[in-house]
Amino acid sequence: MTRTGSKATFVSAVVPETASRQARLAAHASVVGLRRINGLLPRNRVGIQAGRGLIAGVMAAFGPPLPGTRVDTVRSGRVRGEWVRAAGVEQGERAIYYIHGSGYVVCSARTHRGLASRLSKLTGLPVFLVDYRLAPEHRFPAAADDIAAGYRWLLDNGHRPEDLVIGGDSAGGHLAMDLLLQNQRAGTPQPAGVFMFSPLMDLTLTLAERRDRELPDPMAPALTGRRLIELYTEGQQPDSPRLRLDIPPGSALPPLLVQASAGEMLAGDAELLRDMAVAAGVRCDLELWPGRIHVFQALPLLVPEAVPALRRTREFISSALADAARAKVS
Known part of the structure; x- marks a missing residue:
């Protein structure tokens, strides 16, 4: 671990040096199967629906909700989502606000119930899964507006900001930032804090394409990812400050945890x-886990x-919650 003032970067000692045999086999099988299927799906209504069904099937098969999970649907003005609570977890002041990913196009609150149920069981907290509008039916800034509306709804309904932790994966990481x-x-x-799994930051996928050429990503080609994102960002300039995010120096942002394969x-x-956060003086703990599966935490x-x-x-x-509570008291 290294720390300089308020800056921090951390790679946990618990992270193993090599991926498990099961994870390596899963990555190989995905390159042979899932990557090729995703790469062939057309960017039209039929292809998008097929992609949504494919990813939903993978999530249900390898990351289903835990037994006894309770799901309560939320429909309040513009806010759509669901509270997910593992068995024995009660609704309380503290909560996790979770933003799912998959290119602004594919997933939903339902696909991420399994992940939410595991987070709920481990933390003892209810998880609010926001069901934001998807592209191409709804383009930028629909998803970002829905995320902001969900956060305001939580605050308006009695949740203090210091009692909330935000989570997100893939495009959900971009929306969270x-x-x-x-x-x-x-x-x-x-x-109080924000955790992100395999966050998407560069919406042009220039960084991703470079890595994909060196080692084909198991989930989908970079070109497929770019085409999905363009369904959301069509008509926008790539350097728009809401799309090409930048953290200004001295930003008063909460601590971040970033995990990726x-x-x-x-x-x-x-x-x-991590580099943007640390340069701006924001604490960011980065963990790069061995393996190649995108958002492996959900599977x-x-x-x-x-x-x-x-x-x-x-x-x-x-x-993060403990630190926020102490800061509030002091």
Whole structure:
């Protein structure tokens, strides 16, 4: 671990040096199967629906909700989502606000119930999964607006910012960072902390494409990812400040935990986020786990490393909430 003032970068000692045999086999099988299928799907209604069904099937098979999980649907004005609570977890003041990923196009709150149920069980906290509008039906800034609306809804319904931790994966990481920056501009109180799994930062996928050429990503070609993102960003300039995010020096952002597979194509995005945060004086703990599966934390039946990675996330959440509570008192 290295720390300089308020800056921090951390690669946990619990991270194994090599991926498990099961994780290596999963990556190889995905390159042969899932990557090729995703690369062939057309970018039209039929292809998008097929992609949504394919990813939903993978998530349900390898990361289903835990037995006894309770799901309560939320429909309140513009806010759509669901509360997910593992067995024995009660609704309380503290909560996790989770933003799913998959290129602004593919996933939903339903696909991420399994991940939310595991986070809920490990932390003892309810998880609010926001169901933001997807492209191409709804283009930028629909998803970002829905994320902001969900956060305001939580605050308006009695959740103090210091009692909230935000999580996100893939494009959900970009949406989470956009929310933090918008909060800062508007003077909206920030959450206690933010954790991200395989966050997408470079929407042009230039970093990802470079890595994908060196080692084909198991989930999908970089070109397929770019085409998905373009369904959301069509008509926007790539250097728009809401798309090409930048953390200004001295930003008062909460601590960040970033986890990614070391061999996936978005590992470079994770490093980019860490570098931007540290340069701005924001604490950012980066963990690059061995293996190549994107958002492996959501697939514990496929990738054994998901379990210790989620335990590390639990430690971060507990620490962030405790630090925020102490700061509030002082």
